Each structure stands twice: as C-alpha cells, then as structure tokens.
Amino acid sequence: MTQSKALRPYLLAAPQTLVFLFGLVLPIAVILIVSFWNFNGIATTPGFTLRHYIGIFTSPAYLSTYINTLKFAFLVWLVCVLISYPVAYYLAFRIKSTKWQTILFLICTVPFLTSNIIRMISWIPFLGREGLINKALMGLQIVDRPVEMFLFSDFAVILAMVHLYCLFMIAPIFNSMMKIDRALISAAEDLGASAFNIQKRIILPLSAPGIAIGTIFVVTLVMGEFATMRLMSGGKSSSVGYLIKNQIDSLQYPAAAANAIVLLTLTLLIVFAILRVVDIRKQL
C-alpha cells in the first residue's frame, strides 16, 4: 500500500511526460543526428559531416536570413511591449471593478482564440493596393497614387505578427501587475512620489517578470514561424523558419536540421539571457 502511494505521482505524471519524451525530446535528438548526415542532392544517407553547419556560417545569404529573423523578432517584441504595457496597466490599475476587469480582458483575449491565418487575411482590405489605407491617403491627397509598401512588405509582416502575438505579452504583464501590492503605490503617493517615479521605481520593476515571460513567448513565436512571413511579405522577405520549410520541401533534410539546431540554440541563448536578468520563478 505504501509502495503504491509512493508510485502514484509517477503514474499520474507518466502519460504527459511520455508525450514530451516522444513528441519533443526524441524529435530534437533526431534533428541533431540528422543535421550531421550526408545529402547528395537527391537522398539523405547516415554519416557524419559538418558541411551543413559550415554552410550556414559561411553563406552570406544564410547569415542575412538569420539577421533578418532577429530583426523581426526585435521589432515585433518592441511594438508588443509598447502596446502591451499601457494596455495591461490600464486593465490592472485603472479598472476598479473585478467584473469589468474580467470582461475587458476577455475582449482582448477572444480574437486570439480565432484562426491565425484568417487574422492575417483580414489585413488585406486595409493594406492592399486598393485597400482602405491607400484610399484614405489618396482621399486626403497625401499621395497621388497607391503606395505599394503596405501589403507584401516588412511593415505588413510586423503589423500582422503584433496583431497575432501581443496577447502573449499582455497576459503575463497583466498577471504580474495584479500581484503588485496596492499599498506600495498609496505609500509612494503619500510620500509625494510623482506618477512617473511610481511607474519607474515600483510598477515597472515589479512587472518586469511579466515582461520577461511575454518576451520569451513573443521571441519564440516569431523565431519559429513561417506562415506570416510567407503570406504578409508575399515571399519577399525570409526568415529561418521559412528557410527550413523550403529546405524540407526540397527534401534537404540535413540542411534543414542543421538550421533548426542553430535556430534552437539561438532561441535558447536569448531565453537564458532573459532569465539571467529577470527572475521569473515567482510568477510560475
């Protein structure tokens, strides 16, 4: 009886753990192995070569794709923070009734539960050549012919990604802000601290773990995806995810695997850097 009691948590946690061993650990291990295999232009054969890694670090095209991916990750992150912080602050501090807090937070959440692809498509009526933005600009006589830059541009990619992923920033920041002891703020106000100083000295530092978790989410999501890049840039811009997808489509598995390993390493480095700066454990 006591023995079965001791075994119980293991039995309960086993199914979920098996899913991750089979669906996460094994695939990554296999990717690592395949990234050293040979590819002769048609078929993949087991072996050991560093060619694919050397290819990544010596090809200017690959390197610029990596830089491009990091650029997008940074810009999307920046816009997400700039939008999410005031939104979360408004919800957490300015809405006094719990009921309204829940309702407004739900209003922010619902679109994120609908299809990503549809949410990308829904920018076409605004950004296209005949889209609303161009019509408005022409109506106001700011430009005399449609601007091509809106759809199929870096701008469209960033806009769509922010639209898709900013909830992943808002939710953790909101969560951190809700945990801030309101007495701290009243005390600071009583001592004559300015609104700016309250933000800088109290709210921002105490919501930093939320920002860190949001950052991890947003960066990981942007680094690993290719659909938005493909659809919103019209194939003009590239990301590592898109590159990997193209390599798989042309059956270059070892090269795709090597890129995947480099991408994973890069992502993990960013995550560990964030974790070094901010302690998120209290949030979990």
Next chain:
Amino acid sequence: MAQATQSLSSSSEKKKRSLSDYLLPGFFGLFVLFLYGPMFAVFLLSFQGPEGQLFFPMRGFSFHWIMAVFGPQRVGDFVTAFQRSLLLGLSIMVITVVLSVMAGLAFRYRFRGSNLIFYLTISSLIVPSILVSLGLGIVFNLLNLPIQWYSSALVGHLTWTLPFAFLIMLGIFGRFNPAYEEAARDLGASDRTTFWRVVFPLIASSVIGVGLLGFTLSYDEFTRTSLISGETNTLPLEIFGMTTNVTSPALYALGTLTTIFSFVLIGVALFAMQKLEQKQKQAK
C-alpha cells in the same frame, strides 16, 4: 519656496494624471479597434453580391459567398477539412484535459524528478514550432509510422496544448484546499469517489477552460501541423493553400464562418464555466 515648488509639482501632477485618465482609455479603445477592426471588415466583405471583390466598397449584398463555401469548390474541400480539424481538436481537447489533470494531481505530491518533469513540460513552450514539425516528421518517417493529421499532427499539437494546460492546472491545484478531500477520506470515501465527488466538481469550471483552450489552440494551429499532416489538410492548412490562388470574397466568407464558429464555442464554454462557478458558490 520649497513649499511653493512642491505644491506646483503636485498640481502639475494632478493635471498629468487627469490627462492619462483620457489617454489610457483612448489607447485601450484604439487597441480593441486594432484587434477587431480587420475581423469586422472581413465580416462585411463576405456578404457582398456575386460581383464582390477583396476590397471596399462593398459591391451588393448577398449570401452568395457564404453559400459558395458549402458548394462544390474548384480550389479545395472545406467541409472535410473542417471535419478533420473538428475531430482533431476534440481529440486534443480530451487528451489535454485528462493528461493535465493527472499531472496536476501528481504535482500535489512531492516526488523526486518533479523538477525535471516541470522543466521538460514548459521547455516545450520555448522550442520554435518548426522544430517540432520537422523532428516529428523525421521520427515518424524513420519508425515507418503513418504521417497523418490523426497521428503525427496529433502529437505535434499536444506538445503545444499540454504545457499551457499543465501550468493552468498547477495554478488551480495550488489554490485548492486539501481539507475537502481529507474530510471525504475520513468519512471513508475511496480515492476514486473522492476524486469524482469532491475534487472534480471543484475544478470542473477550470477544466472547461482548459478544454476550450486545448481545442482552439489545436483548431487554429498551423506551423505544428504544416509539415506533418500527410497528404490531407486540416482547415488552417486548407485556408493557407487557398490564399495563394483565391482572389474572391469566398476567402473572407470562409474566414467569417470559422470565426463565428470560434465565437459560438467560446460563448458556450464561458457560459458553462459561469454556471458551474455559480453552482459551486451556492454549494458553499
């Protein structure tokens, strides 16, 4: 003098605060517009007449394009793709709920290796999606397992839904008062009875929330399905394929339908959660 500056600063501070009272709700309003505006535009444009196009102004009003989704298609088969996505989403929902509740129960005990399992689970959130797709594709290939939406894509989706569900379950069980269970056991209830009669009713509304999250994450998932759904498409893949060759409002009509479907589902789940919570409060 010092007093004067202080009163000056506090009055300017008041002014600033009242300014932010307008700015923050305004910003929040703009954000909501940013979230829902595109969705609404697509909604309107899908009710155009047969001569409708992808851009405003609306050309006529009819259900032509909505009906077209159900009709025989030149470009794709949405009804079967929808059925696949629905079935996959429901399977993911059930598996996610069962495994995460079990894991949540396991983590109420202290056991060796719990940290490892914890980090293994949440690490799934920071691995770029494309790696899971690529890796599972290779694993299934090497093991000679069928690559289908109900096999490889199913595992891929679980690596995304389970970590969220697990974290939510940890939060729920963290707030859970063990006294109820102990009381039930003291009264001679078996473990099974205790779970179904005491524990489950208390977590039921959260379980619905986790189920909804699991379903919608799977129903909308693209990257983790894209390389491993075999020769058949789930709905997001079908829609993505459609974006490259469809230039009629049929695209929007499909978007409107899937969005309405998501909304109805969210509505039903929220309603059920609220009812259950009310019931619980009454019981207490």
